[in-house]
Amino acid sequence: MEWRDEGIILGLRKHGETSVIAEVMTHAHGRHMGIVRGGRSKRLQPVLQPGNSVDLVWRARLDEHLGQYQVELINARAGRLMQSAIGVHGVQAMAALLRLLPERDSHPRLHDAFAVILDSFDAPEEAGALYVRFELAVLEDLGFGLDLTACAATGASEDLVYVSPKSGRAVSAAAGAPWAERMLALPAFLADRSQACGDAQMLAHGFKLSGYFLDRHVFEPRGIEAPISRESFCTAALKAMSQVTASDDETQETLP
Structure with a gap:
């Protein structure tokens, strides 16, 4: 062979x-x-x-x-990855996710996404959002994909701001308002793939969303804990995102 x-x-x-x-x-x-x-x-x-x-x-x-x-x-990415907390923890966190897949099962999309994200770690404003999408892609390949394309209650594809923790489907602002406290926030960069992740709070909502469904469908049923590397990566990515946002704000203040 x-x-x-x-x-x-x-x-x-x-x-x-x-x-x-x-x-x-x-x-x-x-x-x-x-x-x-x-x-x-x-x-x-x-x-x-x-x-x-x-x-x-x-x-x-x-x-x-x-x-x-x-x-x-x-x-040869390893040397560059070792130079930042995002790189060190990111490669470990994604490797841990890929180990959830059955050995020798073909997942070319995840391989390609893995490569793209590893090459994005020099841009912290992109790395965190790409990582969230990677977690959602792993969930999908494991059979637990979320439906974020239309409102579960009305079928509308606009103003999607929530995700039902029960069904994993998007919910519009109007339809979800009565149960807002029970809903998970749907960050704009997941509701509309053309949008960038604008700030640390939006990124935190993304981490919470993917983490919730990983816990529910993967970690808890298997009797395992989420990898420490995931928490470390999320902390590093949120810190970097906050620094990028603060730098942008300072730049805007100095403009005439």
């Missing part, structure tokens, strides 16, 4: 004295393990870092075997 694919390193564990077992989110073969001979060498250690994109050749006698990887570096 042999195939070639592109993937992003999620994590490693030691195997013998010189090798490692690499966990990789591949484009066509899902989250997939493989042994890298000599993976602890000086040549391969910088390649096999979480967040790096690699070209892979996987070989095994039978499809169900662990198999071996040959790897070549495509995109």
